[in-house]
Amino acid sequence: MNLKDAVAIVTGGGSGLGGATARAFADAGAKVAIIDLPNSPGAKVAESFGERGLFTPADVVSGEEVEAAVAAAVKKFGTLHIAVNCAGVGRAMRTITREAPHSLELFAKVIQINLIGTFNVIRLAANQMAKNSPNSEGERGVIINTASIAAFDGQIGQAAYSASKAGVVGMTLPVARDLASFGIRVCTIAPGTFDTPMLALLPEPARKALGAQIPFPPRLGRPEEYASLAQEIVRNPMLNGETIRLDGALRMAPR
Numbered sequence: 001m002n003l004k005d006a007v008a009i010v011t012g013g014g015s016g017l018g019g020a021t022a023r024a025f026a027d028a029g030a031k032v033a034i035i036d037l038p039n040s041p042g043a044k045v046a047e048s049f050g051e052r053g054l055f056t057p058a059d060v061v062s063g064e065e066v067e068a069a070v071a072a073a074v075k076k077f078g079t080l081h082i083a084v085n086c087a088g089v090g091r092a093m094r095t096i097t098r099e100a101p102h103s104l105e106l107f108a109k110v111i112q113i114n115l116i117g118t119f120n121v122i123r124l125a126a127n128q129m130a131k132n133s134p135n136s137e138g139e140r141g142v143i144i145n146t147a148s149i150a151a152f153d154g155q156i157g158q159a160a161y162s163a164s165k166a167g168v169v170g171m172t173l174p175v176a177r178d179l180a181s182f183g184i185r186v187c188t189i190a191p192g193t194f195d196t197p198m199l200a201l202l203p204e205p206a207r208k209a210l211g212a213q214i215p216f217p218p219r220l221g222r223p224e225e226y227a228s229l230a231q232e233i234v235r236n237p238m239l240n241g242e243t244i245r246l247d248g249a250l251r252m253a254p255r
Contacts, residue, residue, distance in 0.1 A: 001237070003029060010022045014040035080132075085143075090198060091110050107160040114168065149252060151166040151169045193213070
């Protein structure tokens with residue numbers, strides 16, 4: 001699928017991996033609707049795209065809000081070809097501590113945002129994409145999800161986060177099979193340690209230490225590298241039903 005003049009929605013597009021992807025798509029000629037929380041930088045990012053940008057605030061766990069956001073994108077741009085799911089949270093807590101067991105509320109919240117929120121966007125975006133006329137390859141749409149290498153190499157304290165991301169990995173193939181007859185492809189990117197706003201809060205020595213753990217290149221991943229892979233998934237019609245690790249050969253230790 002050609003990005004030029006394609007219509008994309010990017011959740012979590014106000015910053016980090018989503019922000020870099022939204023910018024890369026817009027630079028390639030796509031029309032981009034950013035779905036993010038109202039207090040995010042999403043409006044400013046979308047404004048920088050001019051007429052090819054739109055900010056439509058929504059919480060990904062809300063069926064009504066995401067449905068309205070998709071409708072707003074279609075109203076402005078006429079259709080929807082691409083959805084990239086970057087919205088998510090990271091929380092750490094051990095299964096038990098000396099004081100108490102893991103908070104069930106926290107576990108449920110992480111699953112709700114990272115896994116259920118992703119599926120919420122998938123189902124609503126796919127429903128709209130299915131209305132498109134197919135291109136020369138028979139494609140009507142492309143959906144890209146964000147997991148994490150924590151889905152495979154979960155560390156101490158990552159039970160909730162790893163479970164949520166493993167769920168995203170687990171549904172990639174069945175959803176791709178569900179949507180194949182509609183000409184809609186589905187892939188997932190599983191990033192390693194990337195230089196996102198979450199890691200920006202760490203002291204520089206800690207950031208360098210994290211980067212040094214990566215075999216090659218021995219540095220934190222750049223959001224633009226995630227965006228580059230997202231562009232290739234859109235362009236390459238044989239990429240479907242697959243989870244791609246983007247981690248510089250990192251395999252995380254227990255802690």
